[in-house]
Amino acid sequence: MEHLYRLTLSCPDRVGIVARVSNFLAQYNGTITEANQHADMAEGWFFLRNEIKADSLPFGIETFREVFAPIAADMNMAWQVNDSRQKRRIVLMASRDSHCLADLLNRWHFGDLDCEIPCVIANHDDLRSLVEWHGIPFHHVPVDPDNKAAHFAAVSELVMAARADTIVLARYMQILPQSFCTQWSGKIINIHHSFLPSFIGAKPYHQAFERGVKLIGATCHYVTEDLDAGPIIDQDVMRVSHRDTIEEMVRRGKDVEKAVLARGLRWHIEDRVLIHGNKTVVFE
Amino acid sequence: MEHLYRLTLSCPDRVGIVARVSNFLAQYNGTITEANQHADMAEGWFFLRNEIKADSLPFGIETFREVFAPIAADMNMAWQVNDSRQKRRIVLMASRDSHCLADLLNRWHFGDLDCEIPCVIANHDDLRSLVEWHGIPFHHVPVDPDNKAAHFAAVSELVMAARADTIVLARYMQILPQSFCTQWSGKIINIHHSFLPSFIGAKPYHQAFERGVKLIGATCHYVTEDLDAGPIIDQDVMRVSHRDTIEEMVRRGKDVEKAVLARGLRWHIEDRVLIHGNKTVVFE
Amino acid sequence: MEHLYRLTLSCPDRVGIVARVSNFLAQYNGTITEANQHADMAEGWFFLRNEIKADSLPFGIETFREVFAPIAADMNMAWQVNDSRQKRRIVLMASRDSHCLADLLNRWHFGDLDCEIPCVIANHDDLRSLVEWHGIPFHHVPVDPDNKAAHFAAVSELVMAARADTIVLARYMQILPQSFCTQWSGKIINIHHSFLPSFIGAKPYHQAFERGVKLIGATCHYVTEDLDAGPIIDQDVMRVSHRDTIEEMVRRGKDVEKAVLARGLRWHIEDRVLIHGNKTVVFE
Amino acid sequence: MEHLYRLTLSCPDRVGIVARVSNFLAQYNGTITEANQHADMAEGWFFLRNEIKADSLPFGIETFREVFAPIAADMNMAWQVNDSRQKRRIVLMASRDSHCLADLLNRWHFGDLDCEIPCVIANHDDLRSLVEWHGIPFHHVPVDPDNKAAHFAAVSELVMAARADTIVLARYMQILPQSFCTQWSGKIINIHHSFLPSFIGAKPYHQAFERGVKLIGATCHYVTEDLDAGPIIDQDVMRVSHRDTIEEMVRRGKDVEKAVLARGLRWHIEDRVLIHGNKTVVFE
Structure with missing residues (x-):
């Protein structure tokens, strides 16, 4: 896989941002392999993502950060630059x-998901064997309904110990505490089994069945304090009909869920998702 | 176009319904060109639609109704049989x-929508020339915000005078009175510009934009007393992204709206939609 | 899972087929849970699939076959009736x-694919560990380019020993000998990584890239003597753009391939696919 | 509609192209409202499209061309800059x-297709009334099978007289002479009623029916000397099944055809399509 630096930034829109960034890169002879920009005219906000060949630049990622910092400061940029060789750590x-879970593990196992998976945490023990076959530590942290705090404390500790930078809720069915959501803001990705904002909360396929919809869907989004209301990364749907029972919807919906989650996670890993307020800019 | 009788029925499920109906048709040598059935196991309800070649039977539609009535009564069927040559009258x-509107008129004009359109009713006069070019009477019935009842009384009269059996709300932006909805239950088709139940009510594209969804959609449904909550006939979606402004969503959404409405209306015209409670069985 | 008998049949179209079949079932008090029919008017051919609750009938599958045989003979039916408890054996x-492969094994492992998988045969040893984790025997049968016959002889023996009724080519990259295709006619399912008939043969993503298409796809079909030309069970596509390299197409296409293959195989297992000439009737 | 300049260019890839272009724009205080770039690493070719607010620049389109020309020359760019107020002339x-045709005319009529339509040319007279209602001249130029050259000579003259810059074949069923294709290279857009490269040539729905495909489609492409083999702008598909006759495929396929053609034409009008060899870069 090619060695790349991924620069992403957002800032108030004004004339000359692209000139400034591209001059910076051209000055050091940086080869841009992919470039995306977006100007939100209504918000007056600008977004940019550049992929640069690491070995076309005369310096490493640390120096990159140093030399780019003054430009960023001057333009009030929220920004980061990541090294594709420093893999994301996803719990x-x-x-x-x-x-x-099985879908993500398979993609990772066979090289289609470029990240580290330091561990899997589950509130049931059923999937231990699946996870351990992949050589990944599996932590079973049960939920005591009378003391959920203990569960989340244990989870929090494991996540920290794993030095995770991202948490993926791969059909983890618990509602996270607000403090945890705040602490990990923009770093927790959930897959919800409906085309949000339809069917927020529990049992969305049951809700869909009751309403008699002709499409079911799934939504990959960042988790915030508000249930199922965080910034949406991706969504997709599939057709259903009067023939489909709830069980059949649940079964068929799995294909949408796993496809949407894998796509959203991949974009996140490749720094393609920029959060702005409660929305995302996705440079796919 | 082939001359067909379209028999549709629903009734409590039990052994022998298909045998009874197919024996009836076989006894008169009726040729079935298309047959659909559905047993809703949870509800214990049975649905059937048969298309029969009219000239394979030794009698006309009136006699069909007479000879089939005892079977229907015996099985507690809600049923109807329609003659494809007696075209639906759609206002x-x-x-x-x-x-x-333009899309439906074009389909009708060039033979892809097999119905009569006795008239078009609008609360603005803008589309008169379009409608009249097709040789269809256009009634401009303005809405006085202080006396909406007068508008709906006039509409009601025009619909009755047109001997309509179906009303299609082709982006007619008024909320119908409850009494009108009740009177025309199962006979008013609306196109809502969102994938319901998301974004009920006014300005769904604005709501979609605010929420940051990655799909916009449209829903074709029967109108009931509850706003945007009637039985859904069909839905579809299209992708949008951070690049799409509200205006762009509105523009692009038109393609979904017209496709979904045309499809749903066609199914209705061909007696493919059976309403049961707040859901539909669609034998497409 | 419910205990069902699945009756499928096809025969020359005539009046009274449905009456005959439904009378037969009604006579024994058989409860039909799902019924599909299709009359191909151009070909004059009739197709039917019924699912019947096994315990609603007073006899088992063998007696079913005996008592139905005269009706079938009388109407020149090609037919079969299968017991949902006698699982298909899929190599x-x-x-x-x-x-x-991983996708099918996971579906099977977690109960979404109702069949036996007596073994996996591969011409490379790479996937042994994956297969064996699922508790399924893995046979590595290498291909000697100078003696392919030996490979296919060994494969044939293994398939027979496994008492397979269906063979699934889950990206098995060899062309099967004609005699093998003939012997297993209608029982070998392949996934081809293009929307056939575009890009027959080797390296379809390369062909797609060269042509500059905006959609890539996958096709699930029965294997016949003619390469990639057998009856199509299902197809699907996804969008690509100028940004996608061949490698990216290959990577993204995997999601379509596995979805289409899983869907097609499921329909096959549930007796939903009837082959007629070089086409299929799919009662999904 | 906003007043924009649309700059598109392609050239051999090298370091500093974006810097050069963005410096140029920044120097004159130009506000970029949309920017897209693509580097084809395999071909070593670079593509760019910028939309600039016309009134943010201190000069008009002619001066723009003059001051940008030296940069373009220096970098061996194929380029153009268009003024959104100078509407394309589409025959x-x-x-x-x-x-x-009806779909394009309606979009144009109601403001969703921003171009001039100086005239419609047809080899039959059937659609005259439709066209003339829109206030657009209609030219009926019949085809004499024994003297097709006369037809094309007349067409050529009409197109020149209309000062067209683009020709759209909206289901015009004649094969254009090679010389005409060469003369209008990159300026003739065709809609083919299949997902190319499947079913090239006549009667693609018949071919699709014969092959038993489960998807039908449409392809919008630039016309070249090779039949149905020019650069593809857009494609889409829809599901069909064993129930669909050829007539039904033809009827349903119309919806894909018109959607794909309208989308492709819109992109062309907005200078979003860059041709490179036999492929397109589409900055949608």
Whole structure:
């Protein structure tokens, strides 16, 4: 895989941002392999993502950060530059349902998901064997309904110990405490099994069945304090009909869920998702 | 176009319904060109639609009704049989937006929508020339915000005078009175510009934009007393991204709206939609 | 899972087929849970699939076959009736690519694919560990380019020993000998990584890239003597753009391939696919 | 509609292109409202499209061209800059089928297609009334099978007289002479009623029906000397099944055809399509 630096930034829109960034890169002879920009005219906000060949630059990622910092400061940029060789550390959280977890693990195992998975945390023990076959530590942290705080304390400790930078809720069926959501803001990715904002909360396929919709869907989004209301990364749907029972919807919906989650996570890993307020800019 | 009888029925499920119906048709040598059935196991309800070649039977539609009535009564069927040569009479209602109306008129004009359109009713006069070019009477019935009842009384009269059996709200932006909805239950088709139940009510594209969804959609449904909550006939979606302004969503959404409305209306015309409670069985 | 008998049949179209079949079932008090029919008017051919609750009938599958045989003979039916409890025996064949194989194994493992998988046969040893973790025997049968016959003889023996009724080519990259295709006619399912008939043969993503298409796809079909030309069970596509390299197409196409193969195989297992000439009737 | 300049260019890839272009724009205080770039690493070719607010620049389009020319020359750019207020002049060509033509005319009529349509040319007279209602001149130029050259000579003259910059074949069923294709290279847009490269040539729905595909599609492409083999702008598909006759495929396919053509034409009008060899870069 090519060695790249990924620069992403957002700032108030004004004339000359691209000139400034591209001059900076051209000055050091940096080869841009992919470039995306977006100007939100209504918000007056500008977004940019550049992929640069690491070995076209005369310095490493630390120096990159140093020399770019003054430009960023001058333009009030929220920004980061990441090294594609420093892999993201993604902790997966699950419950009993295997489809999303198994799908992510397979993609990772066979080289289609470029990250580290330091561990999997689940509130049931069912998926231990699946996870351990992949050589990944599995932590079973049960939930005591009378003391959920203990569960989340243990989870929090494991996540810290794993030096995670991202948490993926791969059909982990618990609602996270607000403090945890705030602490990990923009770093927790959930897959919700409906096309949000339809069918927020529990049992969305049951809700969909009751309403008699002709499409079911899934939504990959960042978790915030508000249930199922965080910034949406991606969504997709599939057709259903009067023939489909709830069980059939649940079964068929799995294919949408895993596809949408894998796509959203991949974009996140490749720094393609910029959060702005409660929305995302996705440079896919 | 082939001359067909379209038999649709629903009734409590039990052994022998299909045998009874197919024996009836076989006894008269009726040729079935298309047959669909559905047993809703949870509800214990059975649905059937048969298309029969009219000239394979030794009698006309009236006699069909007479000879089939005892079977239907015996099985507690809600049923009807229609003659494909007796075209549906569809009144279209519109406002200022042309896309759905123009699309339906074109399909009708060039033979892809097999019905009569006795008239178009609109609360603005903008689309008169479009409608009249097709040789269809256009009634401009303005809405006085202080006396909406007068508008709906006039509409009601025009619909009755047109001997309509179906009303299509082709982006007609008024909320119908409850009494009208009740009177025309199962006979008013609306196109809502969102994937319901998301974004009920006014300005769904604005709501979609605010929420930052990655899909916009449209829903074709029967109108009931509850706003945007009636039985759904069809839905579809299209992708949007951070680049799309509200205006762009509105523009692009038109293509979904007109496709979904045309499809749903066609199914209705061909007796493919059976309403049961707040859901539909669609034998497409 | 419910205990069902699945009756499928096809025969020359005539009046009274449905009456005959439904009378037969009603006479024995058989409860039909799902019924599909299709009359191909151009070909004059009739197709039917019924699912019947096994315990609603007073006899087992063998007696079912005996008592139905005279009706079938009388109407020149090609037919079969299967017992949902007698699971299909599916041999999977693979090469080095894991995505389709891993996907099918996971679905099977977690209960979403109702069949037996007596063994996996591959011409490379790479996927042994994956397969064996699922507790399924893995046979590595290498291909000697100078003596392919030996490979296919060994494969044939293994398939027979496994008492397979269906063979799935889950990205098995060898062309099967004609005699093998003939022997297993209608029982070998392949996934081809293009929307056939575009890009027959080797390296379809390369062909797609060269042509500059904006959609890539996958096709699940029965294997016949003619390469990639057998009856199509299902197809699907996804969008690509000028940004996608061949490698990216290959990576992204995997999601379509595995979804289409899983869907097609499921329909096959549930007796939903009837082959007629070089086409299929799919009662999904 | 906002007043914009649309700059598009392609050239051999090298360091500093974006810097050069963005410096140029920043120097004159130009506000970029949309920016897209693409580096084709395999071909070593670079593509760019910028939309600039016209009134943010201190000069008009002619001066823009003058001051940008030296940069373009220095970097061996193929380039153009267009003024959104100088509308494209699109000649539509049709035969008897109305769906694509009616759809484009409606979009134009109601403001969703920002161009001039100086005239419609057809080899049959059927659609005259439709076209003339929109206030657009209609030219009926019949085809004499024994003297097609006369037809094309007349067409050529009309297109020149209309000062067209683009020709759209809206289901115009004639094969254009090679010389005409060469003369209008990159300026003739066709809608082909299949997902190319499947089903090149005549009667693609018949070919699709024969092959038993489960998807039908449409392809919008630039016309070249090779039949149905020019650079693809856009494609889409829809599901079909064993129930669909050829007539039904033809009817349903119309919706894909008109959607794909309208989308492709819109991108062309907005200078979003850059041709490179036999492929397109589409900055949608």
